[in-house]
Structures are given as structure tokens and as C-alpha cells.
Amino acid sequence: xxSPRVARAxxxxxxxxVLGQLLVIALGGLYAASAxxxxxxxxxx
Amino acid sequence: xxAFLDGALRPRLSVTLGVIAFALVxxxxxxxxxxxxxxxRLEPGVLARNVDDDGAALTHALVTAQRExxxxxxxxxxxxxxxxxxxxxxxxxxxxxxxxxxxxRETTLGAFNLTSGGQALGESLVVLGAxxxxxxxxxxxxxxxxxxxxxxxxxxxxxxxxTSALAVDEMNAVARVLxxxxxxxxxxxxxxxxxxxxxxxxxxxxxxLGAPEPRRHRYLGRRQWTDERWVxxxxxxxxxxxxRAQDDALVSAHLVALEQTLTHLQRQTxxxxxxxxxPLAPRARPALTEARSAARARVAPLAARLGVPLVDLDAExxxxxxxxxxxTHLRSEExxxxxxxxxxxxxxxxxxxxxxxxxxx
Numbered sequence: 511x512x513s514p515r516v517a518r519a520x521x522x523x524x525x526x527x528v529l530g531q532l533l534v535i536a537l538g539g540l541y542a543a544s545a546x547x548x549x550x551x552x553x554x555x
Numbered sequence: 556x557x558a559f560l561d562g563a564l565r566p567r568l569s570v571t572l573g574v575i576a577f578a579l580v581x582x583x584x585x586x587x588x589x590x591x592x593x594x595x596r597l598e599p600g601v602l603a604r605n606v607d608d609d610g611a612a613l614t615h616a617l618v619t620a621q622r623e624x625x626x627x628x629x630x631x632x633x634x635x636x637x638x639x640x641x642x643x644x645x646x647x648x649x650x651x652x653x654x655x656x657x658x659x660r661e662t663t664l665g666a667f668n669l670t671s672g673g674q675a676l677g678e679s680l681v682v683l684g685a686x687x688x689x690x691x692x693x694x695x696x697x698x699x700x701x702x703x704x705x706x707x708x709x710x711x712x713x714x715x716x717x718t719s720a721l722a723v724d725e726m727n728a729v730a731r732v733l734x735x736x737x738x739x740x741x742x743x744x745x746x747x748x749x750x751x752x753x754x755x756x757x758x759x760x761x762x763x764l765g766a767p768e769p770r771r772h773r774y775l776g777r778r779q780w781t782d783e784r785w786v787x788x789x790x791x792x793x794x795x796x797x798x799r800a801q802d803d804a805l806v807s808a809h810l811v812a813l814e815q816t817l818t819h820l821q822r823q824t825x826x827x828x829x830x831x832x833x834p835l836a837p838r839a840r841p842a843l844t845e846a847r848s849a850a851r852a853r854v855a856p857l858a859a860r861l862g863v864p865l866v867d868l869d870a871e872x873x874x875x876x877x878x879x880x881x882x883t884h885l886r887s888e889e890x891x892x893x894x895x896x897x898x899x900x901x902x903x904x905x906x907x908x909x910x911x912x913x914x915x916x
Binding site (some may be wrong): 514515517518519521522523525526527529530531533534535537538539541542546547548 | 578
């Protein structure tokens, strides 16, 4: 049986990892948008 | 369970600090661990935003080429989509060259497909400058009005916001000659190509689930332009080429950069360059011959002075209108293989001859 203390710590760690990853993706997206980063897309002739 | 949910869902100051610390550590780790060596070990499609992401494909192809095991000879193809669609597969081209030279396939001959859709001539020159060392090699650069006569604004955007992760120092060297904006090099691969990497946030997903195979050809099996499309597009292309050819300063700067790169290849490497005019549909010739002749008139004297062949394989490959989707892109495997056979023969011929730049009297 996992103690409530450990379960809470696991929950906090999970929250940190998920939100941390989302923060990195959001920062990357903001930078890409502000810098005008481009991925060439085939437009056809 | 309620303790776990309390930990996972309730906002806390410690969580906020933890999230910021996690993000900082991850960014630092990306700066340290994302290197060309790591990129070269990835599957070809992992970096790609989608199956048509040629910038990612070129990046992967170049870092892979630079880490290939030693071979006795190499062939490389560099250029834009017209070059990409002109041959069937880099491996079949390599096999044809090896057969023509009566050499075993794979073990002796390395082949690099360094073409990419929309590749500017300036980017091609950076790729040429980044070719790996070879004991003997032939590199074919596609060049014509579409790349020599560049749009200044578009080119500026390409240097400011590159779609592939080519070395910043080499990009800056070409940018200086072309009068294009330079970027700051940090020495950290991830930071130097930050725009490239942040535009591709799907990388962890492809790493986890497996990346889709990049698409080699975009025009395969597509129908020919309709008569209406020809009327609408070919004249616009002609006018575009003519307008861009008027920017003499940029055309001349391209020729200076081209000469520097070709001279570097001839004097400091064993790569032998060949300039190839990409396929042009017979139907497009009346409208676009003038633009092609204008480009040839600028490139031919330089090529002759340096002893670099300037080649048009269209007649040898017997290309007809039915082979083309539009004015320059081949649309059938049969046409691509036919053109590839001529290209392989050309490469084999030059590989088997001694390199004039290395022959000492």
C-alpha cells in the first residue's frame, strides 16, 4: 500500500513534468511565431 | 488516490518553481545534447514536420553524408525540386554509376541526395562547401534561371529564416557575398538552429511512435498541366524570370559566390563539380528559352574559365511533354529512370577521368 505522502509526491512530480513540458513547447511556439520561423511547405506550381 | 490527485492537480508555489526549473533543465539539455552526431543517428523522418519537409530531409542527408564510412568514390546531387524530381532514387543512380564503372555497388561508391524543394542557389553553395572529404567524387549542381535569377526579398527571408539547419558560418560566408543578412553563431548546434528546431515540435512524438517515411517525389503520377494552366502559369514564369534577371547586382553576386565555391572544390577537395541545367518541358521552351539562354549566358563563361562542364541532358534523355507535370518537374518513374540513366552515365564518365585540377604536369 502506497502511503498518501508518496502518492502526493508522485502527483506533484507528474504535474511538474507535464506542465514543464507544456511550458517548453509554449516557449518554443512563441519564439517560432515571434521570429517568423518557417518550414517550407510544398505549394505546387 | 485522493492524495495523488491532490498532488497532481492542486497548484502550489513549489510546483510553479519546479515547472520553471524543469523547463530550464530541459532547454539546457537540448543545447548540450542536440548535436549533428545525434541528428545523424535519427531516422530520416524524425526531424520532419511532415512527409514533404525537405528542409529536414536535407539537414539529415547532409549530417549523415558527413559521417558516412569511407568509400573509394562519391557522387552527390545538389539543387532544387527540378533536380529532386529528375532522378528516381539516389541508390539506383549509385548502382548505375557503379555498374558503368564496373565497380561493386554500395561498398565502393557513396551517393548523397542533397536536393530539396525550393533550395536557393545560395543554400546549394553552402551544401557544396559542406560536402564530406572524398578520395574522388563528382557533385552535380542543378542551375538554371529558377535559381540564378532569385527574388531578393525571398532570398533574404531564406537567410533570416532558414528551413534547413546548414552550418551558420558557411551560411554567413555566402550571405556576405550575396549581401544577405547574417546570423550570430553561438557554437551550440541547437541554439544556432533554434528556428529550425522550434518549428518542429513533433520530434518527441515521432521518436516515440516512429516517424513517417519522407516522400521522395511530389509530382509522381500527377496529371500534366491543362492548357488553361499552361496559359496562366508559363507567361507568369517568363515574366518572373525576366524581372529577377534585371537585378544584376544579385545575379553577379551569385556568380561570385558560385566561382568561389567551385574554385574551393577544385583546389581544396577531390570533388569534381558539374553544372546541370534542370529538365525543361519542350512545350515550355518557346516561352522560357530566353530566360534559360540568359542564365546560360551568365554561367557558361564562368564554367568555361574554370573548366567545369555545363550540361543539358534533356535531348539525350529524350524528354517529351508527356514526361512532365509542369514546365520542369518529371511525373513518371519511367521518365525519371530514363533521365537518371543519362545522369549516371555523365557522372561515371567524369568519375573515370582524372580530375584536371589535381593532375600535375
